[in-house]
Amino acid sequence: MAGLRPVVSGVAAAAAGLGAGELVAAVLNASASPILSVGSLVIDLTPGFLKSAVIAAFGTGDKPFLIGVLLVVVLALGAAAGLLQARRAPLGVVGVAVVGAVAAVAAVTRTGASPLDATPSVVAAVVGGATLSRLVARTELPGRRAFLRGAVVTAAAGVVAGVIARAITAGQRGTQVAIGKVELPAPTATATPPAAADAFDVPGLTPLVTANEDFYRIDIALSPPSIDPDAWRVEVTGEVEHPFSLTYRQLSALPMHESPTTLMCVSNEVGGTLNGTAVWLGTSIRDLLARAAPKAGADMVLSSGADGFSASTPLAVLQDAGRDSLLAVGMNGEALPQLHGFPVRMVVPGLYGYVSATKWLTKLEVTRFDRATAYWTSRGYSAQAPVKISSRIDRPGSGARAGIVTVAGVAWAQHIGIARVQLQIDGGPWVDCELAGDWSVDVWRQWRYRWTASRGSHQLRVRATDSTGLVQTAKPAAEAPNGATGLHTVQVSVS
Structure with a gap:
């Protein structure tokens, strides 16, 4: 256990420093949060292909994923700082200061930021560094329980501070209040409701x-x-x-x-x-x-x-x-x-x-x-990027029962319009699907097909044709630099 004490000290100090910084940010300016500031910097520095890969993997969960990764990285850096402080003091504290400086720079270089936005990161570094120095100094003292109690209390204080910070941020509903007070202007022209x-x-x-x-x-x-x-x-x-x-x-x-x-x-x-x-x-x-x-x-x-x-x-x-x-x-x-x-x-x-x-x-x-x-x-993305014609199968999912199965989805060819959607089953001929009405040329169009499904595994593939006669390409292309292409294909197990 004695060999792990510096690691535990570093993790506890990181939690304490981060909690303190987040609490100060909640009071001063929530967007100046050390985690959010560094996260924004990471987003700006991440190559486009990697961003696309993360979005493809996590979709709208990309931001919680990034925050989770940053929290793990902070704790890992804290552990490393604890080891460094135990072996070559005060380099661990210096490391904490460097991380705090990076976070402070990230905070003040955001769009619309002010010098005051560096405060949460500075507080996080000061609290983290002081806590690290104190905890590592206690690792040499006898009494494992006393050390663990101090480390746990320190880490818990950081977590509590973070929770309070989130609660304060959630309570700062100025924008939500403002949105609630907005009276939308009466439109001079209303959209025709869909038939x-x-x-x-x-x-x-x-x-x-x-x-x-x-x-x-x-x-x-x-x-x-x-x-x-x-x-x-x-x-x-x-x-x-x-x-x-x-x-x-x-x-x-x-x-x-x-x-x-x-x-x-x-x-x-x-x-x-x-x-x-x-x-x-x-x-x-x-x-x-x-x-x-x-x-x-x-x-x-x-x-x-x-x-x-x-x-x-x-x-x-x-x-x-x-x-x-x-x-x-x-x-x-x-x-x-x-x-x-x-x-x-x-x-x-x-x-x-x-x-x-x-x-x-x-x-x-x-x-x-x-x-x-x-x-x-x-x-590296294209300067001009018109939306490409595409289509999607929404249902059925992975399973269906034998008999009449409704296959359905949406297709789009924005500002041009969809004229035809076809479905291919198990590599067979393309069959025409039924199209819903065309509400607007700028809105996707629903389609469906009633399929007599037999038991077993089947492959469904869809393609669309726009109003100019252009057929959706089957050639696969990645999202970068100007939009993915290919035909949506699903496997359906029919029981």
């Missing part, structure tokens, strides 16, 4: 509209920005004749209309669920750009969010009179949720989100593709 024929009543089939709480969330923010709508502004600037800015109140006073649109994440694998449909309420980006009057030669709008994200959207797409590109303030009849970009986000039909769907929007800068790059394009 009964636009949706199939099939259990397990993806609904035509995704509930807000079920809508996928992929972004670079470990903790969503907390923005006071009364203090929010968006700038329309860059290569324009008439730059201007708008407050939330001014933006809300502009003509607003509803638009049903399916959003797609470029990290969505074939058959994946990183997509969703909502009825968005917002004002036309095209009209805002007309007011700003882009200069000749400009071909891109670089949008920026409060989380440090940016997207490069073709100017021509945003000026397209036939496309409902919005600055959205509402989602499915409610104020935009915090997780999905409150107070304002971009919604652009037909483009993957990494080049169009900036949340927590703060700036629209008119520029050129040869002069500026965005968050993901600077990491």
Whole structure:
């Protein structure tokens, strides 16, 4: 046990320091949390291919996964610092200080950060270093029980501080209160509700509209920005004749209309669920750009969010009179949720989100593709990324009973439309599926097929054809650099 005492000391000190830092962050600024700050830095430094792999493996659980990994790393570094402190004091304490300095730098270099945001990381380093020095000094004293009691109490204090910090953060519901007070402006044009024929009543089939709480969330923010709508502004600037800015109140006073649109994440694998449909309420980006009057030669709008994200959207797409590109303030009849970009986000039909769907929007800068790059394009992703035609089998799952089985799913060819969906069973001929009505060219389309299933294992494969006659490719391609391709294939066991 004596040989493990430095390790136990380091782990306990790490827990104490981290708990203290998180508690200070909860009081001062939750987004300055040491863990969240370092996590955000890790996200920024992680290569694009690795980010895609993590998202593919964990989906919307990528952020809890990263936080869990960081906690394990912190405890492992604490154990290493304990061994180093026992063998060559005070190098263990110096190591703790270095880790704290890294966290402090990460905190103050976040978008919108202030020097005060380094405080939680500094407190974490001071508490962690002092605790490490004290505990390691006690490892040489006799009495195993006394040492263990001190280490356990120290670690428990850190855990309790962390729990209290989470409780305080949860109680700081300023943004939620602000969202609750928002009265959405009345739309000047409402979306036509879907007809009964636009949706199939099939259990397990993806609904035509995704509930807000079920809508996928992929972004670079470990903790969503907390923005006071009364203090929010968006700038329309860059290569324009008439730059201007708008407050939330001014933006809300502009003509607003509803638009049903399916959003797609470029990290969505074939058959994946990183997509969703909502009825968005917002004002036309095209009209805002007309007011700003882009200069000749400009071909891109670089949008920026409060989380440090940016997207490069073709100017021509945003000026397209036939496309409902919005600055959205509402989602499915409610104020935009915090997780999905409150107070304002971009919604652009037909483009993957990494080049169009900036949340927590703060700036629209008119520029050129040869002069500026965005968050993901600077990491090797394509500068222009129209959504690729694709389809998905939602049901049946892994098992079914022999007899008539309804196979169903969704297909999309955004801003073009789906004209045909076909199913292949066990490598046989392609058969046409029944399509639900076409509610909107910017919304996915449901399909179904009544299959007479026999007992055994079967392979189902689906493909779609868009309104121009383009057939979905069977050639597999990875999500990077501009969206996955291939045909969704499932194995079904029929009993």
